[in-house]
Each structure stands twice: as structure tokens, then as C-alpha cells.
Amino acid sequence: MIKTADELRRASVLFLKDVYKAYGPKVVLDNVDLAVRGGELCSLVGPSGCGKSTLFRLVLGEERPTSGEVSVGGKPVGFPSVDRGIVYQQYSLYPFLTVFDNVVFGRRLGHGILGSLGKSREFHDEAMFYIEAVKLAEHKDKFPHELSGGMQQRVALAQALIMKPKILLMDEPFGALDPGVREHLQVFLLELWERFEMTIFFVTHDLEEAVYVGTRILVLSQFYSDGRGNGAEVKRGSKIVFDRQLPRRAGATAVKDRAEFRALIQEIRQAGFDPHHLQHVTKFDLEHPDSFHDLTDEELKKGE
Amino acid sequence: MREKLMNFWERRRRNPCFWGLHAGPGRYLNWFLALVPFAVLVSVYLIASDIRLKENPDYKYLPSVMKMAEAVKELVATEDLRTGHYILLQDTLSSLRRLGMGMALAALSALFLGLNQGCFPGFRALLLPFTKFLSIVPPLAILPILLVAFGVHETVKVVLIFIGTAWVMSLDVHLAACKLPKEHITKALTLGASPLGVVYRVVFPQVMPRLIESVRLSLGPAWLFLLAAEAFAASEGLGYRIYLVRRYQAMDVIIPYVLLITFLGFAADWLLRTYMRWKYPWYFVVRES
Known part of the structure; x- marks a missing residue:
């Protein structure tokens, strides 16, 4: 069933259509289309320099696309706002606030100083609920620098969750953690995702993590071919070259060792990460039901 | 016995306490070492003074400790003929009041300017170049202009301290604000x-601790401007007194006053540092990482 763009836009939390982004002569994103539904845990991988962070910043609203449409919850994206929660690899937490104050900060900021009067009980209960959800109740009065890296990221999750964002954006959230802690947090994130029915957009450079965590995997890559030819005059940017629904992983990290898990990773590696394996735009593996890709006539041109 | 001595030297060679890159002076040695230069300075002074005073008991330039103590006692106990206040106390309070007012005004303006310049690009474009320009104008060079503009009363001293420190501090706050991660x-x-x-x-x-550090660093220049302003136009104050008694070459007053000013500067610095340790414990961790 082919859905129209309008239908998809209405059904999606995050919607990108014909998005281009160029810095001067350098094209980074080249006609990217994407629709993400509520409740998806969508992970995005790609080789370094493919523009993951650029795409991320467009969704966040820190930058504008050169052309094309980016909308969240049906509305075009403006400057960063409460629609979109965020967890960074670092600097998510404010060093001058305790764990509790970091988590409650969003509620206080949103209400202003006068609006917060008389609400401290309500805010306290709400913050404690999320702090308990990330299992940090006994550390609530510590400062971020007194916590381990994994604990800091859990606080960052609670801090973002309390705002109930339409979509939670995560930029390499576990990139700086030790392998053991990292795996633990991946499982933890899945539990939270399930419990709070979140929509998550998860950017990582770690393929294994992307496949393990995601219910949907997107691969952004500059390694493909199209009707525009191969000359140096072609300014090509990255496209989503792979888009698949993934089976829901039930907690256990043991799946990472299963043959089909490894096979999928191999497949993705070939599709997106191998500079010598150039798939034609018409041959992309876009099996996800919401996946769509409007190609331009140029890109479709035969006989390069 | 000999062997014990050899062992001792061997140990010292391996764990030097003073010489070399790997020296680790212990806690007591640290204190001792810190006191050495002071002890040397005081001893040299006492010996020189003693020699000179033996030759000529009326020699004024290297007064003995007794002489200085007498002078201080007089300043502490004597009331000013004109105002009826105790001289030393009044000098100290006046100077501290001017210094405090000047620094407080400068710190507030620095905070306002630096914060807004750091956060709002429009504000930055409007005022940053001007602030940089002002920070280079030598404050003492415009003291004559200030004297004309503000008269010889209290205002001019406060204004001089303000002009001498506010711009540099605001640039400092601005830098601290700019250096915050954009993610925040x-x-x-x-x-x-x-x-x-x-x-x-x-x-x-997050810029408050940097502002306090900036105030600490600016206290030195602030004293300089205060003393200069008091030397030119005042009727009391530490700087005024020093320049007043200079005419009589009264080293027995000047030296205790210099020590008092040094002590006040040290105390102010210590207070600010202690306040920071207490109020902003996270700052030191973040700065070092």
C-alpha cells in the first residue's frame, strides 16, 4: 500500500520531506525523506562524516535545512522547544544543580519563578517519580560530578522525560561509557521506552547498538550511485539507504550473539559503510512500511 | 652508625624532599619553606636597621620595631583634630568603603555587560568592541579629567576604581559565558x-564563580587606583596618610601602613576564595576537567 505524503505527515511524529542541507558548496544531506510514527525507537547509523549530526541538528532546530520540510508533531520545526527532548553524550546536565534540581529544572523553567510558587510539592513528587524510574533516588542530592558516567546519563533521561516530549532525541548518548555500562543502559533504555511509550530518535555510530536498541533502523550514507553520474562536478550528499523494521528485542542482550543478528549487521555494513559498494538509488533496501523516497528526475536519469 | 647514615642518604636520594623534579616536601617542610623568604626579609631589615641605628640613633629611614609600634599606637589612640575620629581606624574604614563601593559597582556592571554580551549576539555586536576600547584606556591617565568632572570628593575615588576594573571584568565574564557548552x-x-x-x-x-575569581584578580589594580586617587585628593584614607607623612619621611608610619594594606588585600582574597569553595564546590571540578 503506497501512502501519500500527506497521510504520512498526519500519521507521523517526525516527518522529513525532500530535505537538503549544504554548507557552501558541500552538500551534506541530499533529498532525505523520513516519516517516524509515535512509539517507534528509531536508530540512525552511518559512516563518519555522513551527516548524522547535521540531520540531528535539523530535527532539533539548531539549524535550518537549505530546502525541504522538517516537522515534528505536524508542525514545522522552529528553534529548540519542549516538543523535542534531548540527551547528549555529555553536557546534558547542569553542573551547578543537584540530581533532583536537574530533573525538576524543566518544570521550574517552564512555569517561571512566579508560576512555580506554591507548586513545589507537585514538582517534588513529579521529579521523584522520574528519579525513581531511573533508580537514582538515593543519589538525588548529589552533584553531577559526584556520579559515574552511566548514572549521569540516567539523570539526563529523567530530566528529559519529565517534560514528556513528543520525541526524545539522543545523540550518541552512551558513546562515552564503558562497554559493560553501555550494555546495561541499552537494556535500561528499552525498559523506559516500553514503560513510558516514548518516541525516540537515537543517533549512534555503533552498528551493534543501533540494531540492538532500535525497533527500526535507518542508515544514512554517502556511498551510493544515481543518474547524476560519477564526475567531480556531481555534488552528492547522504541519503537514507537502508530502512527496516526490526523485531522487538526482549531485554536479553544474548541476541547480539545470534547468527541473524550478525547477518543483519553484515548486510547493513555492506549497504551503508562500504565505500566500494555503491547501490543505485532505485535499489535501496527501504522495506519499512512508512519508508518513502521521492527521487528527482536527475537522480533517475538512465545511462550515466 | 656509618651504615645508618648511608641508608639515610640513600633514602633521601630516592625520595628527595626539596631538590629536583620529583621532590615531595612534606606538610611541615612546606610550611617551613613558605616562611623562609619572610624570615630572610625581616632579618635583613632588622639587622640593617640595628646597624644604622647604632651609628646614628636619629636615623629615620630604617626605624626599629619599637619605633614603629609607638607610631602605630599613637595613630590608633589619637583622635584626628579636625574630625574627632581615631586616625588609623578612620583611614582604614574610609579606604575600605571606597574600595568596596567601587568593586561592587564594577562587579555588578561587569556581570550585566558580560552576561548579556555572552548570551545575545546583538548586544555583543553593539557593546563588545566599545568595552574592549574602554578597557585599554589607562585609568590613571584620565584621573585629571575625572577630578574635573567629579570634584575631589568621594565620588572620584569610587569612579576611578570602577573605571579601572569594570571593563576587564566584564570581558572576563563575557568569555566565561561564551565558553559554556552550547548544549546547555x-x-x-x-x-x-x-x-x-x-x-x-x-x-x-555558571558565570558567578568566574566573576568572583575576576574580582579577586582585580583587587590588586583596585588598590592601586584607590591609593593613587587618595594621594591626589582626600582628607583621610590609607593612601592619603602614606602620601601625607612621606613629606616628613616618616617611615615608622609608612611601613606599618603598607603592612596593613597588604594584610587587608590578603584577607579580602582569602574571604572570596573561602566563599567560592563553600558556595560553588562544582566549579573546581568542572574547571579542572
Whole structure:
């Protein structure tokens, strides 16, 4: 069933259509289309320099696309706002606030100083609920620098969750953690995702993590071919070259060792990460039901 | 016995306590070493003074400790003929009041300027170049202009301290605000902060410790400007007294006054440092990482 763009836009939390982004002569994103539904845990991988962070910043609203449409919850994206929660690899937490104050900060900021009067009980209960959800109740009065890296990221999750964002954006959230802690947090994130029915957009450079965590995997890559030819005059940017629904992983990290898990990773590696394996735009593996890709006539041109 | 001595030297060679790159002076040695230069200075002075005074008991330039103590006692106990206040106390209080007012005004303006320049690009474009220009104008060179503009009363001293320190401090605060990770601001916006919320609830608390450090560093110049202004136009104050008694070459007053000023500077610095350790424990961790 082919859905129209309008239908998809209405059904999606995050919607990108014909998005281009160029810095001067350098094209980074080249006609990217994407629709993400509520409740998806969508992970995005790609080789370094493919523009993951650029795409991320467009969704966040820190930058504008050169052309094309980016909308969240049906509305075009403006400057960063409460629609979109965020967890960074670092600097998510404010060093001058305790764990509790970091988590409650969003509620206080949103209400202003006068609006917060008389609400401290309500805010306290709400913050404690999320702090308990990330299992940090006994550390609530510590400062971020007194916590381990994994604990800091859990606080960052609670801090973002309390705002109930339409979509939670995560930029390499576990990139700086030790392998053991990292795996633990991946499982933890899945539990939270399930419990709070979140929509998550998860950017990582770690393929294994992307496949393990995601219910949907997107691969952004500059390694493909199209009707525009191969000359140096072609300014090509990255496209989503792979888009698949993934089976829901039930907690256990043991799946990472299963043959089909490894096979999928191999497949993705070939599709997106191998500079010598150039798939034609018409041959992309876009099996996800919401996946769509409007190609331009140029890109479709035969006989390069 | 000999062997014990050899062992001792061997140990010292391996764990040097003073010489070399790997020296680790212990706690007591640290204290001792810190006191050495002071002891040397005081001894040299006492010996020189003693020699000179033996030759000529009326020699004024190297007064004995007794002589200085007498002079100080007189300044502490004597009332000023004109105002009826105790001289030393009044000098100290006047100077501290001018210094405090000047620094407080400078710190407040620096905070306002630096914070807004750091956060709002428009404000920065408007005022940063001008602030940089002002910070290079030598304050003492415009003292004559200030004297004409503000007269010889209290205002001119406060204004001189303000002009001498505010701009540099505001540049410092501005740099601290710019150096904050951009993530902090984006994050605050996703948490529902208004523009003013970003400035005053995210950036402000994080530049406060830098402002206090900046005040600490500016205290030196501030004393300089205070003493200069008091030398030119005042009727009391530590600087005024020093320049007044200079005419009589009264080293027995000047030396205790210099020590008092040094002590006040040290105390102010210590207070600010202690306040920071107590109020901003996270700052030292973040700065070092």
C-alpha cells in the first residue's frame, strides 16, 4: 500500500520531506525523506562524516535545512522547544544543580519563578517519580560530578522525560561509557521506552547498538550511485539507504550473539559503510512500511 | 652508625624532599619553606636597621620595631583634630568603603555587560568592541579629567576604581559565558526556558564563580587606583596618610601602613576564595576537567 505524503505527515511524529542541507558548496544531506510514527525507537547509523549530526541538528532546530520540510508533531520545526527532548553524550546536565534540581529544572523553567510558587510539592513528587524510574533516588542530592558516567546519563533521561516530549532525541548518548555500562543502559533504555511509550530518535555510530536498541533502523550514507553520474562536478550528499523494521528485542542482550543478528549487521555494513559498494538509488533496501523516497528526475536519469 | 647514615642518604636520594623534579616536601617542610623568604626579609631589615641605628640613633629611614609600634599606637589612640575620629581606624574604614563601593559597582556592571554580551549576539555586536576600547584606556591617565568632572570628593575615588576594573571584568565574564557548552542553552530551551530564563537561570549561575575569581584578580589594580586617587585628593584614607607623612619621611608610619594594606588585600582574597569553595564546590571540578 503506497501512502501519500500527506497521510504520512498526519500519521507521523517526525516527518522529513525532500530535505537538503549544504554548507557552501558541500552538500551534506541530499533529498532525505523520513516519516517516524509515535512509539517507534528509531536508530540512525552511518559512516563518519555522513551527516548524522547535521540531520540531528535539523530535527532539533539548531539549524535550518537549505530546502525541504522538517516537522515534528505536524508542525514545522522552529528553534529548540519542549516538543523535542534531548540527551547528549555529555553536557546534558547542569553542573551547578543537584540530581533532583536537574530533573525538576524543566518544570521550574517552564512555569517561571512566579508560576512555580506554591507548586513545589507537585514538582517534588513529579521529579521523584522520574528519579525513581531511573533508580537514582538515593543519589538525588548529589552533584553531577559526584556520579559515574552511566548514572549521569540516567539523570539526563529523567530530566528529559519529565517534560514528556513528543520525541526524545539522543545523540550518541552512551558513546562515552564503558562497554559493560553501555550494555546495561541499552537494556535500561528499552525498559523506559516500553514503560513510558516514548518516541525516540537515537543517533549512534555503533552498528551493534543501533540494531540492538532500535525497533527500526535507518542508515544514512554517502556511498551510493544515481543518474547524476560519477564526475567531480556531481555534488552528492547522504541519503537514507537502508530502512527496516526490526523485531522487538526482549531485554536479553544474548541476541547480539545470534547468527541473524550478525547477518543483519553484515548486510547493513555492506549497504551503508562500504565505500566500494555503491547501490543505485532505485535499489535501496527501504522495506519499512512508512519508508518513502521521492527521487528527482536527475537522480533517475538512465545511462550515466 | 656509618651504615645508618648511608641508608639515610640513600633514602633521601630516592625520595628527595626539596631538590629536583620529583621532590615531595612534606606538610611541615612546606610550611617551613613558605616562611623562609619572610624570615630572610625581616632579618635583613632588622639587622640593617640595628646597624644604622647604632651609628646614628636619629636615623629615620630604617626605624626599629619599637619605633614603629609607638607610631602605630599613637595613630590608633589619637583622635584626628579636625574630625574627632581615631586616625588609623578612620583611614582604614574610609579606604575600605571606597574600595568596596567601587568593586561592587564594577562587579555588578561587569556581570550585566558580560552576561548579556555572552548570551545575545546583538548586544555583543553593539557593546563588545566599545568595552574592549574602554578597557585599554589607562585609568590613571584620565584621573585629571575625572577630578574635573567629579570634584575631589568621594565620588572620584569610587569612579576611578570602577573605571579601572569594570571593563576587564566584564570581558572576563563575557568569555566565561561564551565558553559554556552550547548544549546547555539548547537543553534549557527543550526544557521550556524563556530567553531570560536561559540567561538568568542557566548562564548566570555558571558565570558567578568566574566573576568572583575576576574580582579577586582585580583587587590588586583596585588598590592601586584607590591609593593613587587618595594621594591626589582626600582628607583621610590609607593612601592619603602614606602620601601625607612621606613629606616628613616618616617611615615608622609608612611601613606599618603598607603592612596593613597588604594584610587587608590578603584577607579580602582569602574571604572570596573561602566563599567560592563553600558556595560553588562544582566549579573546581568542572574547571579542572
